[in-house]
Amino acid sequence: MNKYKVIVFDLGGVLLDISGVEDILGWLDNKIELADFWYLWLHCPAVKQFESGEISEVEFVNSVLSHFKLPIDYTTFEQSYRYWIKGIFSGRLALLEQLKADYQLACLTNTNLMHWPEIVATGILNPLDKHYVSFEMGCVKPDKEIYQKMLDDLDVPAEQVLFIDDNQVNVDTAKALGIDAYRTVGHQALLDLFQQLKII
Incomplete structure (x- = not known):
């Protein structure tokens, strides 16, 4: 049984x-280990709000750019993030x-x-x-x-x-x-x- x-x-x-996370690590000059980044990502308020359906795509992208202090513009992040899913x-x-x-x-x-x-x-x-x-x-x-x-x-x-x-x-x-x-x-x-x- x-x-x-x-x-x-x-x-x-x-x-x-999923292979888009490397983009963020690169934008952060690879100063954060992957496991540490995932912890920070899971505890980022904007990530939690977006993945629980509480905020819009625009609010999410702008908040993540600010939270992680990413040195890129809105479109660069949006185009990377949208296609994180690479397949089965x-x-x-x-x-x-x-x-x-x-x-x-x-x-x-x-x-x-x-x-x-x-x-x-x-x-x-x-x-x-x-x-x-x-x-x-x-x-x-x-x-x-x-x-x-x-x-x-x-x-x-x-x-x-x-x-x-x-x-x-x-x-x-x-x-x-x-x-x-x-x-x-x-x-x-x-x-x-x-x-x-x-x-x-």
């Missing part, structure tokens, strides 16, 4: 390739199709109106049974509220939910709520985890 009923994936960095990691769709036979599949993602059309266009949502999307839910990871809303909708005990994310702070919140959560970075790490957990 499977320990899990539902497998929930973060999208960017787990199922989808190789083999991910086949993996999801394989998992569908035994598990309910979902995503829990922080995203926004600029990125959502790009995400939908990849086709990554097609094999998923549920989509939990921050700007539609009015809350974001790593806040507990978004996980609780997901659990309430799934109507499955937290310990029967497996959650995969590439940011440790998001994993930590999930664990605090009783979800079995793991951080993976890169294609092979996810496959290794699933083999370790006897998922595949």
